Amino acid sequence: MEKAASPRASDIAYDKIRQFVLSGRAEPGQQLTEEQLARISGVSRTPVREAVRRLENELLIVRSDSKRLFVADWSxxxxxxxxxxxxxxxxxxxxxxxxxxxxxxxxxxxxxxxxxxxxxxxxxxxxxxxxxxxxxxxxxxxxxxxxxxxxxxxxxxxxxxxxxxxxxxxxxxxxxxxxxxxxxxxxxxxxxxxxxxxxxxxxxxxxxxxxxxxxxxxxxxxxxxxx
Amino acid sequence: MEKAASPRASDIAYDKIRQFVLSGRAEPGQQLTEEQLARISGVSRTPVREAVRRLENELLIVRSDSKRLFVADWSxxxxxxxxxxxxxxxxxxxxxxxxxxxxxxxxxxxxxxxxxxxxxxxxxxxxxxxxxxxxxxxxxxxxxxxxxxxxxxxxxxxxxxxxxxxxxxxxxxxxxxxxxxxxxxxxxxxxxxxxxxxxxxxxxxxxxxxxxxxxxxxxxxxxxxxx
DNA sequence: CGATAGACATTTGTATACAATACCGTCAAG
DNA sequence: CTTGACGGTATTGTATACAAATGTCTATCG
The missing domain is CATH 1.20.120.530 (GntR ligand-binding domain-like)
Incomplete structure (x- = not known):
């Protein structure tokens, strides 16, 4: 086992959401709500927010003028x-x-x-x-x-x-x-x-x-x- | 008024912690605890965690092997x-x-x-x-x-x-x-x-x-x- | 018909309590 | 003297409840 995945909920959320976005199941430009992402990843909103922050930094998720989340849509x-x-x-x-x-x-x-x-x-x-x-x-x-x-x-x-x-x-x-x-x-x-x-x-x-x-x-x- | 600062607690925390680190009041390599940062910025730990994530991305704060926070020390x-x-x-x-x-x-x-x-x-x-x-x-x-x-x-x-x-x-x-x-x-x-x-x-x-x-x-x- | 205000619904933001984990000093055995 | 196990303490991680804010729909007025 090279590196055992920590069972941290925020990491789980990160992986799941990332896969959700990258796999194409999520439409570019589509809105995402924290609760929806929490359901998808099976954890509460708190770790989801951490995961979203990371994905936001990777520009896979963007925030609207005020704080609503969307799947990135690249030109x-x-x-x-x-x-x-x-x-x-x-x-x-x-x-x-x-x-x-x-x-x-x-x-x-x-x-x-x-x-x-x-x-x-x-x-x-x-x-x-x-x-x-x-x-x-x-x-x-x-x-x-x-x-x-x-x-x-x-x-x-x-x-x-x-x-x-x-x-x-x-x-x-x-x-x-x-x-x-x-x-x-x-x-x-x-x-x-x-x-x-x-x-x-x-x-x-x-x-x-x-x-x-x-x-x-x-x-x-x-x-x-x-x- | 060009852009009114949102009174969001996580932004306040971000600014305060950032200033704390950049002003030199924080020693490079020094450990930071979330509670301490919460005291400094006058908000609870939740927004502090968000702020810390951002600062971590800017590499002003680093995380040890497991999750303790330190002021970045650049070579x-x-x-x-x-x-x-x-x-x-x-x-x-x-x-x-x-x-x-x-x-x-x-x-x-x-x-x-x-x-x-x-x-x-x-x-x-x-x-x-x-x-x-x-x-x-x-x-x-x-x-x-x-x-x-x-x-x-x-x-x-x-x-x-x-x-x-x-x-x-x-x-x-x-x-x-x-x-x-x-x-x-x-x-x-x-x-x-x-x-x-x-x-x-x-x-x-x-x-x-x-x-x-x-x-x-x-x-x-x-x-x-x-x- | 269009605009606007206000109530309602949805979504994000924050605090707090508690759980899980990591650190550190102590002590005992080699 | 070193090493390793143990337990208490400090620190981070998560869930939940509630507060604030944003968006939306409708009814009313110009």
């Missing part, structure tokens, strides 16, 4: 900017990680990279596994960057409702390229070259943006065709 | 990184602001710039007024950037306990240069040149870092001499 500009900021901040994280990462962590990245390759080589590629390992890869880099500020800021930028995520239909070639970039990051870390690491990471995020953005557009056109 | 590396991140993010904010800022906001920046000049021209220069107007200047740019994410992230990077802030003994020449940079930012905004705005802002923050860092070092040497 195209919001999404674009998230990728821009991610590029800057994850680039910075990679740069710091190149200086601070331990041998143990580099090995771990290597193992994850093997799993990424495995997920791609399946036919059809196991996208779910790929995304899960990809997330772990980036988490380890964030950890290696040893910056409380980055650790507080990046979570605001990575999460996207599943409706958007699934809009991206990944092609094998794109996944392979992504896996290659992970390998190159490991090379940069091994060489302790912070500039190299930053450049690879920035490029990695920007490429992901364009993959996302083109498949999202394609997805949107298809929906419009159905109307 | 030199923390401070350095704060300036690096501020450079990136405020640069980005300036870039967006150059695209989105309104004529009305540019005028406002001009007025503030006049006040900055006035604060410097006094003898001795009115550093307090200068810092206050400087803050307002940057707030307007952040507003003009129209990015909820930047608005959520930058507050993590700007605040520093007064003990550190007062360590910087500003020279008139430095204040003048800073005022000049503000004017140049206005020029970049007027020209709607996002690259120019970003460059000036990045340079502005980096210069501030070096001013801060050299005076902090001087300050530290003086303290050591006294021991």
């Amino acid at each position: 195209a500009d919001d999404i674009d900017e998230m990728f821009v900021l991610r590029g800057m901040l994850e680039g910075h994280a990679a740069s710091r990680a190149a200086r601070n990462i331990s041998a143990r962590q580099i090995e771990e990245l290597g193992r994850i990279s093997d799993l990424l390759d495995a997920a791609v080589r399946c036919s059809p590629p196991d996208v779910t596994a790929f995304l899960a390992q990809n997330r772990r890869f980036h988490e380890i880099i964030l950890e290696a960057a040893r910056s409380p500020r980055l650790s507080a800021m990046l979570p605001m930028l990575v999460e996207q409702p599943v409706v958007r995520r699934t809009a991206a239909q990944y092609k094998t070639e794109e996944l392979l390229q992504s896996a290659r970039e992970h390998r190159e990051l490991i090379a940069a870390f091994t060489a302790r070259d912070s500039h190299w690491a930053r450049a690879v990471m920035t490029s990695h995020i920007r490429r992901a943006f364009h993959v996302f953005s083109s498949t999202a557009k394609r997805h949107k056109e298809q929906r419009q065709a159905n109307d | 030199a590396d923390d401070i350095d990184e704060m300036f690096v991140l501020r450079g990136m993010l405020e640069g980005h904010a300036a870039s967006r602001a150059a695209r989105n800022i309104s004529a009305r906001q540019i005028e406002e920046l001009g007025r503030i710039s006049d006040l900055l000049d006035a604060a410097v021209r006094c003898s001795p220069p009115d550093v307090t007024a200068f810092l206050a107007q400087n803050r307002r200047f940057h707030e307007i740019i952040l507003e003009a950037a129209r990015s909820p994410r930047l608005s959520a992230m930058l507050p993590m990077l700007v605040e520093q306990p007064v003990v550190r802030r007062t360590a910087a003994q500003y020279k008139t020449e430095e204040l003048l240069q800073s005022a000049r940079e503000h004017r140049e930012l206005i020029a970049a905004f007027t020209a709607r040149d996002s690259h120019w705005a970003r460059a000036v802002m990045t340079s502005h923050i980096r210069r501030a870092f070096h001013v801060f860092s050299s005076t902090a070092k001087r300050h530290k040497e003086q303290r050591q001499a006294n021991d």
